[in-house]
Amino acid sequence: MTSTIDPHSLLRDYMAQHGLKASRQREIIADVFFTAQGHLTVDELLQRVRKVDARVSQATVYRAMRLLTDCGLAEPRNFSDGQTRYELAHGHEDHHDHLICTRCGQIVEFVDDRIEALQSKVAQSHGFSVTHHKMELYGICATCAKSDGA
Amino acid sequence: MTSTIDPHSLLRDYMAQHGLKASRQREIIADVFFTAQGHLTVDELLQRVRKVDARVSQATVYRAMRLLTDCGLAEPRNFSDGQTRYELAHGHEDHHDHLICTRCGQIVEFVDDRIEALQSKVAQSHGFSVTHHKMELYGICATCAKSDGA
DNA sequence: TTTGATGCAAAGGATTTGCATGAAT
DNA sequence: ATTCATGCAAATCCTTTGCATCAAA
Numbered sequence: 001m002t003s004t005i006d007p008h009s010l011l012r013d014y015m016a017q018h019g020l021k022a023s024r025q026r027e028i029i030a031d032v033f034f035t036a037q038g039h040l041t042v043d044e045l046l047q048r049v050r051k052v053d054a055r056v057s058q059a060t061v062y063r064a065m066r067l068l069t070d071c072g073l074a075e076p077r078n079f080s081d082g083q084t085r086y087e088l089a090h091g092h093e094d095h096h097d098h099l100i101c102t103r104c105g106q107i108v109e110f111v112d113d114r115i116e117a118l119q120s121k122v123a124q125s126h127g128f129s130v131t132h133h134k135m136e137l138y139g140i141c142a143t144c145a146k147s148d149g150a
Numbered sequence: 151m152t153s154t155i156d157p158h159s160l161l162r163d164y165m166a167q168h169g170l171k172a173s174r175q176r177e178i179i180a181d182v183f184f185t186a187q188g189h190l191t192v193d194e195l196l197q198r199v200r201k202v203d204a205r206v207s208q209a210t211v212y213r214a215m216r217l218l219t220d221c222g223l224a225e226p227r228n229f230s231d232g233q234t235r236y237e238l239a240h241g242h243e244d245h246h247d248h249l250i251c252t253r254c255g256q257i258v259e260f261v262d263d264r265i266e267a268l269q270s271k272v273a274q275s276h277g278f279s280v281t282h283h284k285m286e287l288y289g290i291c292a293t294c295a296k297s298d299g300a
Numbered sequence: 301t302t303t304g305a306t307g308c309a310a311a312g313g314a315t316t317t318g319c320a321t322g323a324a325t
Numbered sequence: 326a327t328t329c330a331t332g333c334a335a336a337t338c339c340t341t342t343g344c345a346t347c348a349a350a
Contacts, residue, residue, distance in 0.1 A: 011276075021324050021329050041315085057332045062315065078228065078282075082314070082339095099278050112272050118265045121288055127256050127292030128249050135285040137269055142277030167302050170348050207307045212340065232314095232339070285339085 004033075007073050007088075010020050012128075025051075025056045029064040039077060039085040039107050074078035079136060098136075101141035108141075157184050157223050157238075164221035175199075175206045179214040180223075189227060189257050190234040229257075229286060247284075251291035258291075 011030055013022045015022065032048045033040070040048075046061045065086055065122075069073035075089045079100060090096065101109040115135070160181055165172065181199045183190070190198075196211045215236055216223035229250060240246065247265075249258040250253045265285070273280045 011178040014208065019329080023323075023330055025331075043242050055251055055332085056291070058315080059333080060331060063330080066316095071168075074211045078230075080228075086312080099273055099276055101278065102281065108276050108278070110272055110276065112268060115265055115268045115272070118262060118268070119285075121286050121291055122260055124259065125247055127295075128251065128258070128287065128289045129200075129288040129295065131252065132289075133282065137273050137278065137280045137283045138283075139273055139278045139280040145279065169304080169315070172347075174304055207306085209308080209341080210306060215303080234339085240348095 009120050010065045011068070011073060015067075019111065020067070025053065026064055026067070028056065029061055030068065033065075033068060033074065034088070037088065039087050040081075041083045041085050043083075045086070060124065080138065087098060097131075099137045099139070101144055102138050103140055103144035106143075107140050161218070161221060161223060165217075170217070175203065175210050176214055177219070178202045178206065179211055180218065183215075183218060183224065183236065184238070187228075187238065189237045191233045191235050193233075195236070230288070245282075248286045250286055250288050250292055251286050253290055253294035256291050256293075 004044050008030065012022070014020075028049050029045065032045060032052070036045070036048065038044075042058065042065060045065070046056070049056050049061060049146055065074055065076075068086070069076055073089055074086045077085045077087060077098075079085065079098070094109045096109040099110055100106070119133055120130055158180065162172070165249045166169075178199050179195065181284075182195060183267070186195070188194075192208065192211050192215060196206070196208055197204050199211060210219065215224055218236070220225055223239055227235045227237060227248075229235065229248070239298070246259040248259045249260055250256070270280055271285055
């Protein structure tokens with residue numbers, strides 16, 4: 001049942017249905033984003049995009065990321081620095097949270113069903129029904145912990 | 151062992167130790183903040199402060215909230231709107247997370263030791279040692295759920 | 301008096317937007 | 326030909342800062 005849909009075609013369909021036009025810069029940005037597999041800021045994306053075409057503007061990246069967000073392919077995240085980072089949307093089934101090293105910035109994704117279950121339970125006990133949540137654990141990763149004591 | 155320290159005197163001591171001076175506006179802002187018991191933005195605080203003295207500037211509120219944060223009395227929070235909200239710091243022992251109604255904006259604080267325990271466990275399994283975390287559950291509160299179906 | 305606090309307005313950083321121009325349909 | 330997308334710069338929003346002035350100490 002879980003047919004892996006090509007993000008590119010999903011994007012193409014979305015644009016068709018909304019009367020949007022394709023463009024070279026849009027393709028580059030989408031390509032870079034789909035390939036990058038990270039949690040990139042607009043400026044980080046822009047840097048990579050400009051390696052392909054130096055004339056792409058920042059505004060276009062912002063606009064493209066909004067488009068990718070609107071069609072459900074990208075998800076904006078706000079961690080503890082003022083910048084929005086985008087990650088590939090994995091779909092609701094594949095929700096996950098983040099573990100962030102405050103020393104090196106490394107970001108690890110994780111899911112824990114036991115935590116998710118408890119979250120619903122806690123919310124229920126306050127009369128809430130949860131639609132979504134945000135959980136970030138900040139700490140020191142193994143690598144940094146090692147180089148620390150050295 | 152848990153002697154409840156008056157925030158005002160804590161603030162006074164902090165200022166003394168750091169060679170800072172008292173001021174009328176600082177007192178008003180601290181008063182408003184300690185009384186307000188909420189998760190207020192700078193502008194919300196400013197509004198309330200100006201009911202006491204209309205001439206207080208926004209910059210002063212920003213500066214005062216930084217001071218209160220520095221001396222451990224206030225805690226800045228960033229939820230899913232671009233504005234920083236300040237809440238009374240409860241101290242590390244009394245850490246808590248948030249339940250936020252996406253309809254009416256109501257914010258409920260909660261703690262769940264089972265979740266906290268699992269968080270450490272998950273982090274450990276990835277080699278991380280957690281220093282702090284952020285968890286927000288978004289959903290619909292009981293009141294909004296009722297007025298919904300009506 | 302000396303030093304820190306204030307108010308104002310200017311400056312910052314991140315993101316958005318208006319507009320003339322360029323490209324896709 | 327239309328209509329949307331782009332690039333640029335100006336505009337926003339939130340927050341911080343420089344500076345002359347005011348008020349604690």
